[in-house]
Amino acid sequence: RFDPVRRTMTFVSFSPARPDPRGGGVMPASVAFFEVDHEYNVVHETVERVPGLNYVHDLSVTPSFYAVHMSPMVDVTTAAALDIVSGRVAPGEQMRYFPGLPCRIVLVRRPEVDPSVRDLVA
DSSP: OEETTTTEEEEEEEEOOEEOTTSSSEEOOEEEEEEEOTTOOEEEEEEEEOTTOOOOOOOEEOSSEEEEEEOTTOOOOHHHHHHHHHTSSOGGGGOSOOTTSOOEEEEEEOTTOOTTSOOOOO
């Protein structure tokens, strides 16, 4: 997304929950936001761990926050990822409603935001 005020482009990257390589436990899912300038230099990088986040497809950018959707339509599991990587199924074939998964909007504060902006906690 292009921010006409800051004149930056924002990109999003997602890492699903996975076993901790240091042993024991699971590393929660994370989402990373990168803002780049007109010469594609990264001017801001923000990484947040978001337990329960299972997929990121798109993002919105407001003056104060990045927003991504926590969707109950995708369940990223090791088995599902292996099916996709092996070519047994296409990614779109994995999309369906999973009643046990939440539907939420995840807001992450952008860098250099006015401190009077308040965080929403649910």
